[in-house]
Amino acid sequence: NAGVTQTxxxxxxxxxxxxxxxxAQDMNHEYMSWYRQDPGMGLRxxxxxxxxxxxxxGEVPNGYNVSRSTTEDFPLRLLSAAxxxxxxxxxxxxxxxxGGYTFGSGTRLTVV
Amino acid sequence: AQSVTxxxxxxxxxxGALVLLRCNYSSSVPPYLFWYVQYPNQGxxxxxxxxxxxxxxxxxxxxxxxxxKSETSFHLTKPSAxxxxxxxxxxxxxxxxxxYKLIFGSGTRLLVRP
Numbered sequence: 112n113a114g115v116t117q118t119x120x121x122x123x124x125x126x127x128x129x130x131x132x133x134x135a136q137d138m139n140h141e142y143m144s145w146y147r148q149d150p151g152m153g154l155r156x157x158x159x160x161x162x163x164x165x166x167x168x169g170e171v172p173n174g175y176n177v178s179r180s181t182t183e184d185f186p187l188r189l190l191s192a193a194x195x196x197x198x199x200x201x202x203x204x205x206x207x208x209x210g211g212y213t214f215g216s217g218t219r220l221t222v223v
Numbered sequence: 224a225q226s227v228t229x230x231x232x233x234x235x236x237x238x239g240a241l242v243l244l245r246c247n248y249s250s251s252v253p254p255y256l257f258w259y260v261q262y263p264n265q266g267x268x269x270x271x272x273x274x275x276x277x278x279x280x281x282x283x284x285x286x287x288x289x290x291x292k293s294e295t296s297f298h299l300t301k302p303s304a305x306x307x308x309x310x311x312x313x314x315x316x317x318x319x320x321x322x323y324k325l326i327f328g329s330g331t332r333l334l335v336r337p
Contacts, residue, residue, distance in 0.1 A: 115266075142323045151232065153313060153329040154267075161323065169324065201266060207323050211257050214266040 113137050117202050117215035124192040124222045132187040132218050134202030142205040143185040144169070144212065145177065147198040154201065160185055161207075192222045225250045227314045229328035237336045242286075242301040244331045246314030249295065255317040256297045257325070258288055262310045270312070273297060284308070309335045 118133045136143065141162045146154040146169075156169030158177040166177050174196060176188040185204075189196060199219050203212040230245040248254055255274050259267040271282025278290045288299045297314060314328040 144325065146327075151329060153229075154327040156324060156326065159324055203267075203325070205323060205325075211269050211272050211317075212325055214259075214268075216266045 115202055115204055115213050115215035117200075117218050119218060120216070122218060122220050124189070124220065126192060126194060126222060128192050130189050130192065132189075132200055132202075132220070134185045134187065134215060135183050136185075136202075136204040136213070137183065138204060138206070138213065139182060140204035140206050140213075141182065142207045142212075143179065144203045144205075145175070145185070145187045146201045146203065147171065147196075148201060148217075149198050157187065157200075189220075194222045196220065197222045225254065225316045225326055227256075227316045227326065227328040229312075229314050229331050231331055232329065233332045233334065235334040235336060236304045238306055239303050242299070242304045242308065242333065244299040244312050244314075244333065246288075246297045246299065246328060247295050248297060248314075248316050250316060256288075256290065257315045257317065258282065258286070258297075258299050259313045259315060259327075260284075260310050261313065261330075267313065270299070304333075304335050306335050306337065309333055 115136045144159040145157040155171045160166045160179040202215045205212040226249045228247045257272045258270040271280045273290045281287045286301045311332045317325045
């Protein structure tokens with residue numbers, strides 16, 4: 112099994128550009144989340160989903176959109192990139208029981 | 224609202240010494256608690272989890288943590304540090320409701336001196 116796959120691994124954007132960070136899992140997990148990691152701030156929840164067709168906002172949702180059309184995929188869209196969105200982004204999935212979350216390897220995004 | 228606080232952004236120990244990383248939680252309902260480890264330029268890996276079955280939880284790589292309700296703590300320990308333990312460690316709390324959100328502390332970077 113591949114687990115949680117994130118693409119791309121690295122990306123540089125110009126301010127104002129849009130892009131989509133891809134996340135796919137092959138474990139048939141219902142729960143998926145997007146986090147951003149910034150130095151000294153731990154991981155902050157951007158958006159999460161409790162199943163296909165159901166999404167909700169986390170702690171820092173502004174500037175990001177998500178959708179969940181299938182169980183496997185949970186893409187994160189940056190609508191108009193800003194330097195404040197420079198960060199490392201992690202996608203994670205869980206079966207929703209006591210198993211905890213499985214994380215992808217991350218996408219390092221730089222906005223210039 | 225649920226939250227976790229990790230005391231100490233950096234902890235430095237000598238190889239062979241006891242490792243103690245502190246985590247306190249805030250939750251109005253019985254929490255599920257987790258410790259994750261992140262090695263440089265990698266994702267997060269689950270070390271151990273507390274899900275109310277036992278207060279002393281053993282994880283991978285010789286780590287363990289004890290849930291203390293009276294102290295609202297879930298500290299991570301390892302009797303003898305190895306150089307390979309150098310990493311960042313995150314405590315997280317999860318509320319077993321319909322959202323199943325995982326909320327993280329700010330992390331503690333463990334440095335191991337030879």
